[in-house]
Amino acid sequence: MPRAFLTSGGNESKMKSHSLEDFRTMTEIYDFAAIEAKWQKAWEDERAFEAREDPSRPKYYCLEMYPYPSGRIHMGHVRNYSIGDVIARQKRMAGASVLHPIGWDALGMPAENAAIKHGTHPQTWTLDNVAHMRTQLKRMGISYDWSREVNTCLPDYYRWNQWIFLRMLERGLAFRKESWVNWCSQCQTVLANEQVVGGGCWRCDTPVTQKKMEQWFLKITAYADELLSGHAALGKWPEHVLQMQKNWIGRSTGAHVRFGLDGTSKDIEVFTTRIDTIYGATFLVVSAEHPVVPDLVAGPKEKELGAWVARTVAEMRKRRDIGETEKDGVDTGKTAVNPFTGERVPVWIANYVLMDFGTGAIMGVPAHDGRDFEFARTYRIPIRTVIAPADRAGERFDAEPAEVFEQAGVLVNSGPFDGLASDKAMDEMGKFAEEKGFGRRSTIFRLRDWGISRQRYWGTPIPVIYCDGCGIVGVPDADLPVELPFDVKLTGEEGSPLERLESFVHTTCPKCHGPARRETDTMDTFVDSSWYFFRYCSPRETALPFRPEAAKHWLPVDLYIGGVEHAILHLIYSRFFTKVLRDFGLTDISEPFPHYLAQGMVTKDGSAMSKSKGNIVDPDEILARYGVDALRLFILFASPPDKEFAWAEEGLEGCYRFLVRVWALVLEDLDVFSAPAAAPGGPGDAAAQVIKKTHQTIRKVTEDIGIRFHLNTAISSIMELCNLTRKERDALRATDSGRQALRQALESIIRLLSPFAPHLAEELWERTGHQGLLMLSAWPAYDPALARDEMATVVVQINGKVRDRFEALPDLPEAELEAAALALPKIQAALGGKPPRKVISVRNKLVSIVS
RNA sequence: GGGCAGAUGGCGGAAUUGGCAGACGCGCUAGGCUUAGGACCUAGUUCCUGAUGAAGGAGUGCGGGUUCGAGUCCCGCUCUGCCUACCA
Structure with a gap:
């Protein structure tokens, strides 16, 4: 456990040298609790988080998934909201007018369950939880516009x-x-x-x-196609999330084909994605829940068939969605006519055909479908090859195949369609079915x-x-x-x-x-969350769910951050609602979240934090011991936002120590902030080095936050700047230009750190003599010329192995690099006087020699 | 069964466009400071050989390939995680 002070004191008299240690002994303790309270109040007093529609600045809508008020915030929330807050704060400083709202997904079963269990009214339970969690979030210093808070359990929302x-x-x-x-x-x-x-x-x-x-x-099925095609506009979504949605929507193109049921006037319609295999259909299978089942069961075997169906239906109802069950089927003794061949095929009833996908009936083509193959083998149904691999199209396929062939190929044993490629055949045969009136080409969805x-x-x-x-x-x-x-x-x-x-x-x-x-x-309750991001744009609107002009100003959400567990449910419903609201004429956007950042899980000891695992770490406890800034910094530093985050207390201490070092470093150098501007004269080596690093760090942090969303590397680069500044501190303090460089470096550290550790940064900003809130001041700019390396390290490889390196002026032409490399003694020795066979040079990077 | 992501030191991770692998942090080791310290400071820390040093070799899950050059691209595997699952 850390102690919130730097030394035990006792040697204040030792002031003869200016080493960091000695200054440290005089430094005021880092009292994070007082600093947090002070600045949270200042932000609130200034209403610094409130979003205003400001046409003179670009808007930025930063949204994190709103929480269910379960009682207390957990580390998943802390991570989610810390990520969002860094983005919101950085964008604000970079000049955007930022909307960063929060609210409560406050309806739902836990409140009711708590009511049943403890006798508390759901509303009381929920509002108490909201009050507590609001306090917790405010204590985290997340820059939410609390004036826009929404609560879905209140009538002014759910109306x-x-x-x-x-x-x-x-x-x-x-x-x-x-x-x-x-x-x-x-x-x-x-x-x-x-x-x-x-x-x-x-x-x-x-x-x-x-x-x-x-x-x-x-x-929602009315929008199935658009939900799928809308993916084209979601280039900034993680691929796996799009894939999940795609699977969920489950678009299949194929054809419906009707088989006449012998002895009745009824048809059995099947859906197939492989109409090209229809000449190989040697049986039909209908779901036990299919409406035609009574017709199939009727007849001499009615009793046993009926019993089988009843049993199977019961089984299917009970076991729906549960893993693989044994394939079971029964031959009804009835036959149906394949409209392409006129052939009679047996009709079976089976437990593996789902009533709620397609038509609830399928044609069995055992030669070209794994499940049908297995089924036909079990029940000794003929297996007929009708698709040949493209390179074997000329051969004969009269014998039953030993294994299933599921790929596309060329049609054989298919009458007039022989010789067509599968894709062509699907089209032709679909058209043929349409002409003859017994089928049609069609598209179906899995989405219900x-x-x-x-x-x-x-x-x-x-x-x-x-x-x-x-x-x-x-x-x-x-x-x-x-x-x-x-x-x-x-x-x-x-x-x-x-x-x-x-x-x-x-x-x-x-x-x-x-x-x-x-x-x-x-x-x-997913209805509530399907449009709450619209409500934030004008949360007190009374005539409509939201004011269309406000929505036009703020939407779409520029960055949506939240757990991937909502990849299907919430994100598909929200996309659906947005399209519906568009069709109502209330908005002109079709996609609410063009950029979705799927945050990784928070784990400890190898598994997700959960009550049942007993591996919960309570944020409140951490806050009390290390302060908010350390917690925020650590949770962002330990891994990139979209990866899993493994909790480790030692890492947190490291971040805390870093903050204390920044604190001490700045306070011990307060004098450089009041010194007059630098006297003329070239900067010394230390100053030049620190200036360059400062500008490089500003560039890196700006890009890491704004472009790559790699908050962990942004933090590590601030740490690097801090390390260098600490190392060069004494040298810097020795000259005017050095003190100027030191001042610049410290100021940059404070500003770059402010989205991550906003309280500490504000305090240091004030103490270094600045007026006004740091969070409302400008994001630092870097000078590309100063950020540029004045020398490039060029690596010299022989046969792929690094043998030497040298410093060269930037952008030196390849030919000069080559000459310089070949002149190096180590290289000459390695080459042993023989001329190289080949040399490849890359500017600013390397010379690669093949000997 | 299908899909997606991933596999890099003792650990979390970095390497942005195919160009110095291991940034930053943790941990560990040694030293300093200290009554003491799990605080702080300094130095070191991929592995192997080399007493040490100089130096050399190996190295990003495994096997192949492309390339002057591969953690990164291609092919084939293994394992892990997540999602999905009788989808016709």
């Missing part, structure tokens, strides 16, 4: 969820449908597909079961519409009224918000608490004024 919902309802983007839903028996609620993780509830891990219910859905109904209390009431006469009626805008009633009993029993609250349910129809019932489901 706009309702407003947006009603507009979607009017346009058919919100609709009601009965469907099988994912049900968590622990949380007693429906889960969206995205909230089912590995077959369990994303929150409590309880195995998810299926239940049929009437639900509200948002038509977004089920938003939740049978819970602590969410946005869905603003809909059911009237026996008028049907489903949206609540009129004038009656918004539909407020959550406060006096509710939370027992944890099945069903919504609102449903049991007669005073809430009972209402009158807005159309006919007859008695009617309110919808008692509430919205998925």
Whole structure:
């Protein structure tokens, strides 16, 4: 544990030399707690964090994912918000008008669970947590514009969820449908597909079961294509996040083809991405949940088939989304006609065909699909090759193949389509099916519409009224918000608490004024977070969810920072909402977050910090011992923002020590800040070196923050400048020009450090005689001429091995470098008098000799 | 099964465009200061050979390749992490 002072004192009398140590003994202690409190108050008094629409400056919207008010902030928050704050503070100093807001994702199940467990009202629990976490964030000195704070559990926020919902309802983007839903028996609620993780509830891990219910859905599938094509504008997103979204949307191009079911007038429609293989379709498989199943089961074997189907359906419902199950199928004895060949193929029912993807029926082409191959082998179904590798197109393929061939190739055994390449055939055969009227080329998506109904209390009431006469009626805008009633009993029993609250349910129809019932489901909380970044632009707007001109000014978000765990859910929903709001005419942007920085996990001892692992480090405790600036600095220094961050207390101490060294170094040299301007005369070696390093450091830190977002290397370069300055300090103090260089170096260290360690930096800024807040002063500029190295180190290699090096003037022509290199004694010795076979020279870098 | 990312000293990591591998920090070693110190200061710290030094050799998960030159590009593996998973 560090001590917040530098020495034990006791030798103040030893002042004869000017060594750093001796000065240190006189230096005031680094009292981070007092400094933090002082500057946090100063920033608040000056309203320094407030964003103003200022047309004279470029805008910058820096956003971090808003927190769920669970009670206390954790290291993941600290990391997220520290990264964002460095960017926001640096941009502000660099001249941008910065919007850096914060709010609370305050609706959701934990509040309700806490209510059930402890008898506290969800609202009380949530608002208490918000109050505590707000204090914690303020204590971290994050430069949030608190005047724009939003809280989604307050009616002045969630009324706009309702407003947006009603507009979607009017346009058919919100609709009601009965469907099988994912049900968590622990949380007693429906889960969206995205909230089912590995077959369990994303929150409590309880195995998810299926239940049929009437639900509200948002038509995200209407935007499936655009959500995919929009990726083109997301060049600054991590590739793996785009890939995840792409997989989630799951666009497949192929064809629908109808097979006539013998003995009935019905068709079985299949979807395939490989219509080129259709001559090899030797069976059909339908899902056990398919509507045609009763027709297939009917007949002599009805009893056993029916039993099999019932068992399989039950099994599929229970085990949905859980790993690989044994493939199981049953031959119905029925046949269907392949419209391309006229051939009759057996129809099977199986457990591996999903009802909710494609048509719920597939054609089995065992020769060219691994699963079909396996299935055909098990049940002794014929396997027929219809695609040959391109280089074997002329051969005969009459025998059953020994293994599956899944690649594209050239068609064989395919009647008139023989000899076509797969891609050509897909097109031709699709057209053929369209002409004959038994199929069509088509595109389908894996993406499902977004089920938003939740049978819970602590969410946005869905603003809909059911009237026996008028049907489903949206609540009129004038009656918004539909407020959550406060006096509710939370027992944890099945069903919504609102449903049991007669005073809430009972209402009158807005159309006919007859008695009617309110919808008692509430919205998925992902609705709240799908548009909160719009609200920040005009958080007190009362006529609309946000003022369109304000949104036009601030959006899109220039940099969005947050955990990759939201790569699918939140980020896809937000993109969807943005497009919907655009189509409402409220905004003209299509993508809310052109630049997304996916922050890495915070781990300790090899695994993510979590309560269950018992490896939590409480930020409050660290703050008390080392101060905010040390914590911020360390969490940014230890690894780049997008990589995993492993907590190690020793590293934190290193950062603390660095801050103390900066503190001491500046305070011991306060006199150079009051000295008159440098006397004329060339700078000494030390001064020249320090000046150059200062300008190089400004350049590096500016680029590392603003271009590369490598905050760790920005910090290490400030450390380097500090190290050099400390080393050269005595030499610098000896001359006027040296003192000038020292002053410049120290001032730069303070300014460059200010986004990372803002409190310490402000204090030193003030103590070095500056007026006004450092955070509102200009970001330092560097002089490219001064940052330039006046000599370049040129490496000389022989056969790829470094044999010598020499200093050369910058940009010396290659021929001169070569001559200089060949003249070096070491090189001559190594060459042994023989002329080199080849020499390659690169300006400012190296001479490579092949002997 | 598929996708993505990664693998560099004792540890976290750096190397931005194919050009001095190991910046910066931690840890460790020695010395100084000190009643003492887990504080602070100075020096050292990739590995191997060399008593030390001078010097030499090896070296970025493994195997190949391209190149004057590869941590970086290409091909093939291994392992780790994350995501996804009967997607027709």
